[in-house]
Amino acid sequence: MTLTPRPKLFSRGEWPEAKRVAQLLRRETVGGALLLVGTLVALVWANSPWRELYADLSQYHVDIPALGIELSLAHWAADGLLAIFFFAVGLELKHEFVHGDLRDPAKAAVPIVAAASGVAVPAILYVITQKVMDGDTSGWAIPTATDIAFALAVLAVIGSHLPSALRSFLLTLAVVDDLIAITIIAIFFTSDLSLPMLATAIVPIVLFAVVARTNTHPWWLLLPLGVATWVLVLNSGIHATIAGVVLGLLVPAVKGADGHTLGERLEHRVRPISAGFCVPVFAFFAAGVSLVDEDIAAALTDPVTIGVIVGLVVGKVVGVLGATFIMARFTRADLDDDLDWSDVFGLSLLAGIGFTVSLLIGELAFGAGSDADAHVKLGVLTGSFLSAVLASLVLLRRNKVYARIHEEETRDDDADGVPDIYQRAADGATNRPD
Template sequence: MNPTPPPPGRNKFFGSTVFARGSYAEALRIGEILRKETVGGALLVIAAVIALVWANSPASDSYFALRDFTVGYEPWHLDLSMGAWAADGLLAIFFFLVGLELKREFVAGDLRQPSKSVVPVAAAVGGVALPAVIYALVNLSSPETLRGWAIPTATDIAFAVAVLAIIGSHLPSALRIFLLTLAVVDDLIAITIIAFFYSSDIQAAPLLLALIPLALYTFLAQKYRRFFGRHAAAAWLILLPLGAVTWALVHASGIHATVAGVLLGFAIPVIRSQASGGPGAGPGLAEIFEHRFRPFSAGMAVPIFAFFSAGVAVGGWEGLGSALADPVALGIILGLVLGKPIGIMGTTWVLTKATRASLDSSFKWIDVFGVALLAGIGFTVSLLVAELSFGNGSLHDDHAKVGILAASLIAALLATAVLRTRNRQYRATEELEKVNSDHDGVPDVYQERT
């Protein structure tokens, strides 16, 4: 029997299934990304712990001297401290991958279908808006601290996935894809916020000049996509210098240089060739670059940034208490621990009710709640926004870092409490999903859709 068509005036999402299982190819690709992010998350945590211990040790002066050591070329506005190089330079690589991943998802991934993308995108927006509102309400009486309203808006995918790995989660793949999409989308929202609200003294000349290498970079990447895909050395010798010049000019313009990373990522083609006509043509240049750059980003760029950004002299229990009493830290903790899960869960629930969609039968709302709690782990982008809001090394910046670390730890513990219980219930189901009775290389569960 054919399903009843949606009533007149209803949209295409009426009666759909939320978090329905995607394609097997997409599940394999997401699984590979999550494995790499798991390693990167572990390194990120290690780097942050080393920075915290060093910054609060008798040798703390050497840590801050290293972080503030300046190197670079002044005429290009590139005489930066080591901490600034990590925030402006290395994070541009991270956001380059954000641009690649987001474009890949919406051009050739399962999220190119509006019925599958609307829920995680809307949930990400809700998970950004409510934490910002909560922070603003806590700091409403202080214009100085109100500037940090965007700090609790972003989810750290590497940290969150590392927690999932420690838990040993057997969650359905659709929920893991949901977490990844949430993190990627709210990273894009965060970088948009940075571009519009945390850029100052915009210089038109270098910004306009940046369009020249960016346009040439885009033209070459689109025109010779197969050539660069086959010859890695050519990409390093041709595209990388153009990207570096674009980054330097954007940085000199006053716009945060990580915005250049996203633009460069968007410029890379996803589909292998225009003649292919669809996402089934094989790996495009975006996917090839993702494989090449993700290990460097997850294994070096983000951990080094965490090392230079997470180091804060707490000053013992008294200093910790003083930091947590600051409305900055309080707003961040409430925003990440409460705002994130409520915003994500609430938006998802409202959207499903508004469209009369149903939750996929393979899991429960408690699973969505556990992932929403996990999204409250804010680290990399939150630390970056804190530095942009208050200045690296300022009192409010130090208190913001304490708030970010505390909130991330609380969110991780709460998510662990919820998801650990669910793990045991999904273990048997996951084993059944791996059974391949017809031996064609694809689990049967991915072939049951009509």
Template sequence: MNRPRHSRSLLSRSSWPEAQRIGVVLRKETVGGALLLAATVIALVWANSPVGDSYQRLSETRVGPSALHLDLTLATWAADGLLAIFFFVVGLELKREFVAGDLRDPRRAALPVVAAMGGMVVPALVFVAVNAGGGSALRGWAIPTATDIAFALAVLAVVSSHLPTALRTFLLTLAVVDDLLAVTIIAVFYTSDLQVGYLAAALVPLALFAVAVQRRIRSWWLLLPLAAVTWVLMHESGVHATVAGVLLGFAVPVLRRDGGEGIGLAEHFEHRVRPISTIVAVPVFAFFAAGVAVGGLSGLSDALRDPIALGIVAGLVVGKTVGVFGTTALFARFTRARLDDDLAWTDVFGVAVLAGIGFTVSLLIGDLAYGLGSDRDDHVKVGVLTGSLLAALLATVVLKRRDRVYADIAAREAVDADGDGVPDVYDR
């Protein structure tokens, strides 16, 4: 017999339209996670093979017009260019969540935002504690603060396909807010040699792009050049070019101009661009970012003795778990809210451990902190990969023990006795 739901319930079921939309997004991200994993494995095998030098030569191949200072290596193009597409989707997703999604309700938005902040602050403190007195090593404090939603959902697809929608939504929203905070950190703390003129100039095509989309213009021949010019000028300004992606995403309106039901422009763009981000941009970045020559077990052991790598592993595995789970528990304690009746705190703990899977943004921040291709950058990659693998294994142990409970919840949520196409639990 189900108990009546508490009026202030944490991680309660979302609305049916939002649950449908989240389900579609999660399925796409799961596919992206599989591609991300494949690209990572290929890069690692190639970089550590007898022809590993060819991988390095490919990564360092320069393409692009030198007159515009865009004769960049393929690895840099992947980090600065392709990830801008990824962050454009992040901007669209975040704006939609807070304008038209369930998170437009401040009471629903508060928990994932607070959890994301805790999940960034604590890992950073753990990294700093491990590297105290390390001088320039402290530049990497932000590396273990990011959660890779594609990798996390790929793990979920394998170990716990029945995870309740509320927990999946919590993980997705937490990761999206996490990405926004991460790009803010990049813009504020990892911007060197700021060129104010270029930055001011970037605002012009950005403003024109905003005016065009506010008028609901969808013409690619107009919007793509404006977005490209914004990206180029942002890149020249010294601010990491991925910031342009988020700002362009924020500029797109969510609601229809007529105020009616249906797909708005932000959702339209998201449907068009997300497959490019998921299938192309992020896996290609992973391919160029993850290929570290470990040098066998001795090389791996040497890398993991570096306080930088240790700080990253501890930050991802311990810091993320404590940060996400701890802030969620404190939120419940001080707001006197109760966890949804279908869930247990073990479930929240499992998701918190899963949030320790950091990859895409963690590797990007590592490049910015220590320099692409440096010895420290190699140790960053080892730390990120090791910490993410440990987090995935630990989350698997925790969540797998509750898989039968999740299956029962999923079965109840699928019942549609009245045949109206909406599961009965959403009619309450």
């Protein structure tokens, strides 16, 4: 009698995808470092004697009346630069659905359920906190997002080499998390909807899809179509970042003669701009909370602040770790032999680092510059910092194990460019007896 082996959670994938994820996360790590710099500069400036200059810079308007655009620099960062960020998210989502972990329903189930639970539980805990403390439930969606760049920057600082399977899981989790967040923004944070403008936006969207699927047109023709879509969506009342993720999802993921998809080529151009400029600049304008004239004790005990912190630090762990554990029991799966549940616990704490999208939702929920928005920023910064510290403490305990796994996953004795462990896995799959 042959026993069927139990399925494995977080097993090592194929080399091409592992290589791609590693390259992508290296770029995000650099972006995370720049994001941290932008945040620190904003915090120092907003609490310096020149804080009024920071506020004036944020509110300085750059308008284009002919296009119906009247935006401050802070809003250009939130509505314009983050549209580029979400375009990169859309490209990554499309790749995941076609070539990545999300293409296999069985393999995709765990990160999707974990991401959904990691959104729902923080939102529920935030609402419960507001009900108990008689606070404002408008910001229920704030602690739902995970900032992958910030999380990777933390890993770089502590020098932790997560195994490739855990890195892929973290990336997939964050991408699905972003998709849910952008859906929340589209449904719950849209006001004064203009149907004619929205209908008109369909024209450049369709043309974008046609050009993207036609190899005879140069790729740069997508730029004016993308800008036209962004302008129309912005004027429709829907948050302009929605345009970015929609266009990203429309880019085909079919490999060409060079072995690369158009999405990969565009991502190669867009990702450095997004991670190296767009997100850090948004962080600079969004994270500058001034505490000079603020009662710190009152701000930290405000229901909104506490709700955000509880959602990020507790809700993400309960949601991600709890859902992963339940899925493992439901599917009768075991963790990969090299891994332990403490690794998943540390990963769940990393997921509590919510920054870029959390700050954006805070502005949409309470209005940029409001007292509640300042408390949101304080809650996001505090919750993300606590999650980062706790994740570092948990993951550092296993750093020797991660170092050994990293050595195995990068060892290439025959110097053919493919780590030996992936070749052994491929040979095992090919030569497996019936």
